[in-house]
Amino acid sequence: MRNLKRGMHSAKDVTVSLAIDLTNNGANGVKRILSALLILCISTPAHSYGGPGAGIAFIGTLISLIGIIAIGGVGFLWYPIKRLLKRNEKEQETDEQ
Incomplete structure (x- = not known):
């Protein structure tokens, strides 16, 4: 994993860092997830023709x-x-x- 170029991360590294981030931040991590879900749920209609x-x-x-x-x-x-x-x-x- 150390051989990756600077700034590039494997999926495993990102997953582990996210898990660590959520456990270390506690309520702050939950707030992030709830905020992301809220943003995804509140979307505006596209007003486009689907065909x-x-x-x-x-x-x-x-x-x-x-x-x-x-x-x-x-x-x-x-x-x-x-x-x-x-x-x-x-x-x-x-x-x-």
Whole structure:
């Protein structure tokens, strides 16, 4: 970790320093977190046009998800049915002989 260039920190160093900062400052660290959350929660509307692209993407994702679940369900049920049908065919062949 010491080999990092001056001013650059790894994610682990930042996480450890943040944890130490919160434990050393006590209430001050909690105030920082609450202030950051308050700033994030109080946002102004963008007043921009989103367009139909997001809705189309959502609908496409929803249809894909429903299709995946349906195909998975059919596959999950079809394999045991297929084995049962093959077993019945083999039993019929042995009965005929």
